Amino acid sequence: xxxxxxxxxxxxxxxxGGKSPFDVEYGKVMMWYFLMSDxxxxxxFLISYGTVRFSTNGWPDPNKVFKSxxxxxxxxxxxxxxxxxxxxxxxxxxxxxxxAVHAGxxxxxxxxxxxxxxxxxxxxxxLSCQAWEWNHLHHEGAWWGMNPFINADGTASTTNFTxxxxxxxxxxxxxxxxxxxxxxxMLIMTLMxxxxxxxxxxxxxxxxxxxxxxxxxxxxxxTCFYLL
Amino acid sequence: MSENTHEHHxxxxxxxxxxxxxxxxxxxxxxxxxxxxxxxAPGFRLGIKGVIIILMMAKAxxxxxxxxxxxxxxxxxxMTIVVPLALFIWFIxxxxxxxxxxxxxxxxxxxxxxxxSTIKVEAKEEGAHATQEKGGAKAExxxxxxxxEHK
Numbered sequence: 001x002x003x004x005x006x007x008x009x010x011x012x013x014x015x016x017g018g019k020s021p022f023d024v025e026y027g028k029v030m031m032w033y034f035l036m037s038d039x040x041x042x043x044x045f046l047i048s049y050g051t052v053r054f055s056t057n058g059w060p061d062p063n064k065v066f067k068s069x070x071x072x073x074x075x076x077x078x079x080x081x082x083x084x085x086x087x088x089x090x091x092x093x094x095x096x097x098x099x100a101v102h103a104g105x106x107x108x109x110x111x112x113x114x115x116x117x118x119x120x121x122x123x124x125x126x127l128s129c130q131a132w133e134w135n136h137l138h139h140e141g142a143w144w145g146m147n148p149f150i151n152a153d154g155t156a157s158t159t160n161f162t163x164x165x166x167x168x169x170x171x172x173x174x175x176x177x178x179x180x181x182x183x184x185x186m187l188i189m190t191l192m193x194x195x196x197x198x199x200x201x202x203x204x205x206x207x208x209x210x211x212x213x214x215x216x217x218x219x220x221x222x223t224c225f226y227l228l
Numbered sequence: 229m230s231e232n233t234h235e236h237h238x239x240x241x242x243x244x245x246x247x248x249x250x251x252x253x254x255x256x257x258x259x260x261x262x263x264x265x266x267x268x269a270p271g272f273r274l275g276i277k278g279v280i281i282i283l284m285m286a287k288a289x290x291x292x293x294x295x296x297x298x299x300x301x302x303x304x305x306x307m308t309i310v311v312p313l314a315l316f317i318w319f320i321x322x323x324x325x326x327x328x329x330x331x332x333x334x335x336x337x338x339x340x341x342x343x344x345s346t347i348k349v350e351a352k353e354e355g356a357h358a359t360q361e362k363g364g365a366k367a368e369x370x371x372x373x374x375x376x377e378h379k
Contacts, residue, residue: 022305032309043316047323054327057335057345063265079265084258091254095247098295102239154348212295216288223284227261228277 031206035213038175042217045171046224049164058151060161062226065142065149070132083226086129087218093122094215097183101208104201109190112204116187119211123180130173134166142166165225172214172221179214182207246294253287 022029053059063079072078096118103111141148147162186207195201257280264276293299298306334341 021302022308023302024305029305032305036309036312039313043319047319050320051323051327054324055330055334057331057341063261080258080261084254087254088251091247091250094291094295095243098243102236102243106236150349150351154351155345156347156349209296212291215295216291219284219287219291223257223280227257227264227280 025202027206028202028209031209035209038213039217042168042171042220045164045168046220049168049224052160052164056158056160058153058155058157060147060149060157061152062228064152065137065161066133066226068136080226082129082133083222086126086133087222089122089126089129090215090218093119093126094212096122097208097211101201101205104195104204107196107201109193109196112190112195112201113187116183116190116204120180120183120187123176123183123211127173127176127180130169130176134169137162168221169225172217175214175217179207179211182210242294246290249290250287253283253290257283 066083067077067079069076069078069082096115100112100115100119103109103115137143142162142165144163144166145159147157147159149157149161151157186204189195189203190201195203260276260280260283264273267273267276298309
């Protein structure tokens with residue numbers, strides 16, 4: 001008898017049920033922790049880019065590198081135009097994702113399906129833009145280990161610029177791609193009434209967290225490579 | 229049900245508000261970016277870049293707080309996510325100043341590095357020959373560097 005009470009007072013030091021400390025579902029907490037680790041990965045990439053850029057005397061001018069536009073005549077000078085379209089595509093797809101999450105909370109299956117379809121279209125549009133840009137830069141002679149662009153001050157550049165650009169936008173593009181795949185799976189599960197049977201649309205919320213994180217990373221990548 | 233629809237309108241209004249804020253911030257960033265193209269004064273450029281970084285942080289805040297719903301979570305959850313990310317302040321300060329110090333050291337003590345970054349090269353024509361020309365230009369600039377070293 002005395003043994004049992006001793007054990008229970010010992011256990012009482014730890015949280016064992018009752019009010020949840022975070023008040024969110026397990027999977028959602030884990031998604032947050034995954035996103036945090038991913039934020040450190042992206043942060044490591046971007047900080048190493050910043051460090052190398054700070055340790056170099058010259059750097060190519062992004063307005064001279066990213067000045068092309070699809071279907072425009074050769075030699076067109078349109079800095080920032082194409083990338084601003086890509087940015088707005090991602091912001092809009094993020095908004096439709098929030099609307100899908102909200103529709104899920106209201107148990108509105110039609111709203112979820114409609115907004116998920118728009119989000120997937122936005123993701124595919126972004127990937128297409130990126131594919132065009134990569135292809136165009138590759139035709140200009142830029143790739144990992146190849147940099148045809150000279151520094152802004154007219155001196156010879158190193159391949160650091162293209163190495164970082166393709167690695168970081170590539171890693172981000174891979175995240176967008178996996179986000180689109182996750183969203184398509186979520187759409188199929190919604191159409192199969194999986195979430196109606198479960199009684200909640202928490203999976204849509206978790207996919208939404210991932211998708212917003214992809215948008216968040218683009219905010220940083222866009223600023224660091226195209227604006228600064 | 230009436231409470232539910234009331235909440236529904238609140239959420240939709242918040243989404244609209246945040247969408248407008250994010251779009252406006254992006255447009256300001258782009259205007260600053262276009263403006264910066266014609267500016268050459270380094271101090272002024274640095275100031276604009278600072279403003280762009282502040283706008284970037286504001287956008288990040290709105291996405292995480294409202295779209296990812298973190299602002300409406302319990303404080304415990306907010307803290308376990310935000311506090312570890314505070315390490316970034318140190319990472320950025322330490323690594324960028326390290327890079328800067330490395331550049332200064334190389335400029336002071338490595339004449340080859342210094343010479344390499346002062347030689348002007350011709351901008352290459354766009355097109356299929358870009359890679360070949362790049363190789364040629366590289367070899368040329370290497371020779372020039374050697375000459376510079378001999379002097």
